[in-house]
Every structure is written in C-alpha cells, then in structure tokens.
Amino acid sequence: MKPVIQIENVCKTYFMGENQVQALNDVSMDFGEGEFWALLGPSGSGKSTLLNMIGCLDSPTSGRCLIDGIDVSTMNDNQLSDLRLSRLGFIFQSFNLIQQLTVAENIALPLFYQGCDDKKSKQRAKELAAMVELDNRTGHLPKELSGGQQQRVAIARALANDPSIILADEPTGALDTKTGEQIMAMLTDLNKIGITIIMVTHEPEVADFASHKLHMRDGVIAKIERPECITNL
Numbered sequence: 510m511k512p513v514i515q516i517e518n519v520c521k522t523y524f525m526g527e528n529q530v531q532a533l534n535d536v537s538m539d540f541g542e543g544e545f546w547a548l549l550g551p552s553g554s555g556k557s558t559l560l561n562m563i564g565c566l567d568s569p570t571s572g573r574c575l576i577d578g579i580d581v582s583t584m585n586d587n588q589l590s591d592l593r594l595s596r597l598g599f600i601f602q603s604f605n606l607i608q609q610l611t612v613a614e615n616i617a618l619p620l621f622y623q624g625c626d627d628k629k630s631k632q633r634a635k636e637l638a639a640m641v642e643l644d645n646r647t648g649h650l651p652k653e654l655s656g657g658q659q660q661r662v663a664i665a666r667a668l669a670n671d672p673s674i675i676l677a678d679e680p681t682g683a684l685d686t687k688t689g690e691q692i693m694a695m696l697t698d699l700n701k702i703g704i705t706i707i708m709v710t711h712e713p714e715v716a717d718f719a720s721h722k723l724h725m726r727d728g729v730i731a732k733i734e735r736p737e738c739i740t741n742l
Contacts (some may be wrong), residue, residue, distance in 0.1 A: 512539035513674065513705055514563055519572035521558050521728075532558040533569070534728040541672075545700040546707045547716035550725035556709045557678060559725070564597055564676045565589045565705060576674075595622050598667030602679035604659045606651040612638060612662050613647040619669040636667035641695070657688035664695060673701065677708040681715050693718040 513532040521533040533555045540546055540563075562574050565581050573580050576596065581589065599605075617634040625633075638644045638681050641661040651659050660680065667675055677696065681689030697718055700706050710716050721724040722734035 513542040514540040515575040517573050519569045522570045531728050537650045543703050545719045546721045547682045547719035548723050550708045554725040555728040556725045560709050598672035598675040600663050600667050600677040600680045602682035611648050641665045656684050674705045
C-alpha cells in the first residue's frame with residue numbers, strides 16, 4: 510500500500526513558561542492509502558499532537574510531514590487551507606458544530622469555504638444528511654439533537670468536500686457505548702470504500718475497529734500493530 514502520509518523525524522517542542530515539553534521526539538511513520546489507524550497512548554503521549562501535524566493544524570519544531578509526497582512545511586497559509594479543504598475531513602470529540610447554524614448549514618460549511626454555489630451545497634448537504642439518517646432533522650439546530658446525532662452531523666460535514674483522508678480525535682469520547690459503536694460502524698463503512706482514517710482514542714474497544722494500531726508513549730512510538738505483524742520499538 511503506497512504511503513499517503515509520511516512523517517519524517519518529527520519533533521515538537523512546546524514552551525510553557527520556563528518549562529520545555531517534548532510532545533514528539535524524532536517520530537517517523539508512514540500511513541498507507543486506504544488504511545484505518547488507531548493512535549493509542551496515555552494522556553500526554555503525543556498522539557493528538559501527531560494528529561494535528563497530519564492535519565496541518567500544527568507545524569513541527571523539526572522534521573517534516575508529507576501528504577501525497579508534498580512537504581506541507583513548504584506551503585503558505587492559503588495553500589494549507591486549500592489542502593485541508595480538498596483532502597482532509599475532521600471529526601472531533603466535542604463535535605465543533607456552529608450552534609447558530611442548522612444541521613444542513615453545518616454540513617455544507619466546508620463547501621461554503623470552497624466557494625461552491627448555494628444550490629450545489631444544499632443538494633450535497635441533503636444527500637449527506639440522508640446518509641447519516643438525519644434527513645428529517647436538516648432544519649434543526651445542534652442544541653436540539655442528541656450527542657450521537659451531533660456526531661453524525663460532524664461526520665457528514667467531514668465528508669462534504671469528498672476527502673480522501675479523515676482525521677478523528679476521540680470521535681466517541683462524548684458518547685455512550687451503544688452510540689459510540691454506531692459511530693464506529695459508520696467510520697468502518699467509510700474506510701471500506703477507500704477513505705484513509707486516522708483516529709486518536711484511549712479506548713481499546715474503539716481501537717479494535719481499526720485494522721492498524723500505533724501505540725505512543727512519552728512522545729515516541731512504542732509499538733506498531735499491523736494486520737501482518739506487531740513491532741515493538
């Protein structure tokens with residue numbers, strides 16, 4: 510499987526007052542096209558920092574991140590924004606929906622930033638709402654939905670720009686077990702049609718939905734689990 514994301518010797522250092530925190534320490538990793546990865550580790554292990562690097566939401570102190578062979582550190586802010594809009598979909602634990610917008614408007618938001626015409630955006634939002642079984646809720650506000658329904662909206666929004674990569678940060682963290690399983694089943698179905706998924710989770714039972722697992726500890730990769738092998742580092 511060809512790598513769609515390559516992390517090469519990435520370090521990330523944060524400064525908190527006089528304290529220096531090494532969030533990532535010389536991390537190198539390839540993620541193949543169409544793979545489903547779970548990033549696991551205790552709090553502070555670096556898994557969310559790594560996800561932010563992949564999503565071009567943060568930049569490394571040293572090293573580089575390549576998407577489709579292109580070093581994203583060479584891109585300016587507008588180019589990074591275009592990359593996120595064209596290739597990446599994001600799902601967050603806290604849903605990150607805009608409370609003043611309806612379900613349909615939240616779903617269509619990435620298309621608005623892409624400059625799509627209103628008719629096309631509304632049609633795409635309608636199709637995605639139906640896909641996540643919320644076609645009868647398109648005019649509702651987020652506060653009128655359950656947590657599971659809000660995460661379904663977030664998934665639909667992540668798909669609006671037809672991304673090839675979905676980045677999910679604790680997508681079931683705010684949900685009960687049954688609803689979380691439903692959300693994970695949806696992500697599994699998306700992976701089956703070829704979308705690369707990289708997901709941060711601290712829950713082993715959620716990670717089991719992924720075909721590949723990357724365990725992190727203290728800013729380094731501790732273990733890699735692929736279908737064909739397990740590598741302890």
